[in-house]
Amino acid sequence: MKLVVLGAGESGVGTAILGKQKGYDVFVSDKGVIAEKYKKVLLNNDISFEEKKHTESKIFDADIVMKSPGIPDKVSIVKALKNKGIKVISEIEFASKYTKGIIVGITGSNGKTTTTMLVNHILKKGDLNVGMGGNIGESFAQQVAENNFDIHVLELSSFQLDGIECFAPHIAIITNISPDHLDRYDYMFENYINSKFRITENQTENDFLIYDYDDEVISNWLKNNKVKATLLPFSLETELKQGVFLKDNNIVIKYKTENIIMNKSTLALKGKHNTKNAMAAAMAASLLKVRKEAIRESLEDFEGAEHRLESVLKINGVQYINDSKATNVNATFYALDSMKTPTVWIVGGVDKGNDYLDLMPLVREKVKAIICLGLDNQKIVQTFCNVVDLIVETAGAEEAVKVAYKIAEKGDTVLLSPACASFDLFDNYEDRGNQFKQAVREL
Template sequence: MPKRIVILGAGESGAGAAVLAKKEGFDVFVSDMSIIKDQYKELLDSKGIQWEEGQHTEELILNADEIIKSPGIPNEAPLIQKLIEKGTPIISEIEFAGRYTNAKMICITGSNGKTTTTSLIYHIFKSAGLNVGLAGNIGQSLALQVAECNYDYYIIELSSFQLDNMYQFRANIAILMNITPDHLDRYDHNMQNYIDSKFRITQNQTDEDAFIFWNDDPIIQEQLKKHGIHAHLYPFSIEKEEGVKAYVDKDKVVFSEPIAFNMEQEELALTGTHNLYNSMAAGISANLAGIKKEYIRAALSDFKEVEHRLEKVARVRGVDFINDSKATNVNSCWYALESMKTKVVLILGGKDKGNDYTEIEQLVKDKVSALVFLGLDNSKLHDFFDGKVEKIVDVTSMKDCVEQAYNLAKKGETVLLSPCCASFDLFKSYEDRGRQFKECVNNL
């Protein structure tokens, strides 16, 4: 009898895992509590994989030898608790896919900057002509690519949820951008649990591997000794400090190892302090992979911005509109506000993940002329911001939101959608929220 693998969740990662499991000869079953998208049903059907939607039939699941769980399903879910009690191994799609490829893994995590850094690294590798796949939180599922492609490198964006169910998987290059409070609702509101989750990216690394991280992050510095890292350390910082492998010196970005080179800071395609860090992390990883400095310089200077990340939408009668819908935590919003050169009408709101708005309080006082709260329940935002900004408006649709923000903005100001919150109260996803924002702005 072939080993039985049950996959919970039939989104991008679940469908991809099912295809790989089938290819490797397992008895495969896919179960999703929601309705499965047509594209994934067609993929599963084309491979002869059994699936169910709108329910979890326990007798078809509890007999699994191993479970591959969607990162979105929390451990508290009753079915997961039953599987844990039975001792059934529960792994992530990334863990599963890693068993069937010898490709080099470049893995990126952090509370902020993951998507931009991942996209930037992929752009450098691709521009240099390497045989490379993009996976994890962006791109196609890693498992599907392992099943159907034959890449030499994978650039993988990893959330803390994906890291939680990784055990043997090894990152050849691990990148940790920063750690700030996020998703604490999934970690018993215990920051250490979230930190430990992020540091899982370094587990299984050997002295042949590299760990790239932001040197000035106090949490990372404090945790380095605790986590006993075996990889070579490649810290980056704005300042030139002992041991730092990338830094800024007289408007030049300097990379010191393994091949020393530098480039003018103004040549970087991405602006703002946070993007300087993203460019440094990407440059170090490409340098470690042996990509020539000419290719790294060129790719860092011609990269196109990521959608929903400080994305310039339009200028309407002197008012700039910026889509930062991917800012689903307070620290992301801090970076966005910090990079603004004008007064801002700031759009906040959505599903709160246990946010502490103190981090952006001073920036809001200094830079924000008006606030628009876009959400079903804005009480926590009112509790914190009432009295700190003169004009505050509540809305429950994107059309009203954009119209109100436009009316509040003076010529020369910026309307910034950087919500600090998840999108699930009014939108399908942060992408849906960002696209609706852009559509409404373009209809002004």
């Protein structure tokens, strides 16, 4: 059997390793330059590859193709493969066939990284043999090849879910759904929503779907579509018959029995969205029989994800916060919502079809100045020019931070929360966040 892997990044190389271990004839093809660390792995494992091109004769010879999540379905080589009837799947589909471990799959427009890290943290504290991967950390396929985990906690993007056929997590979590990546979904929100719900399409009555009861998009979809899995919602607003909810500010889990886990005031991560992330993670852990003491302790001592509302430094009474991971409007909404002081907001990058009007009430209430960080800031300027007196355009993280330093006064917050992708000025959101942090340290 010939396995062709398109894209030699984390998921591609992981799939190649697992494929070779399982006896496939593996060929890796990347249209760009393969990073040195991945090239070494391919050479060490004696896996044949090409870079800077796709040789069609070698690719069309495949029995099965694993496409990296970054490659859109619209690309001509992918279309051609599908026309020839060659199966094109994602890494999680390929790897899930080779593990007997329980899979906890986590998706959503925002909060999925934090929730994935929380679930992993709780399960480790509960002494379970667990590995974390998918869209975060190591590739799932490589973990399956090299470790024997009893549980895999996977962060799953919609792109990874687009390439599944039989993949079914035992526990699925959908943190929330708001417009994102619409450029990959023909600018139709409906397509993106359906993509997220693929996480539950192969689940059975013995599986669980944990979701945000307060999220209208999710609730509406569930009203109109059948799901086999047991539904376990979480809510900040409603006391539920079954699921996770707040009662007298306590987080309560109700499934078969009712347990008070902890008071929400003792959660390590602050903000409504993080309370929801904690509820989802607690529910998943309790299904996996982790003791409630271990759940509580984990939620009290958890340290958040880098680049997600990360405090950098306080300089002259001004707090600098790195929220570079906010690559869509909804994530930035959470960030602005959690600001308690007048805010100098650094925003902008590659716009994925954003509608900034959702942010208007928060900007009116909290933002004293806007610093644009992107090559094309027209939409941001047009949206907010009547509500914010000062809007400055800058051409990089260092300049943005220097301008913020001049504008901000004692007691203010400088918040990098771009609401956009980073690919115009930076390699990725991590690079953007790191450049921001470096610039703050050099003030």
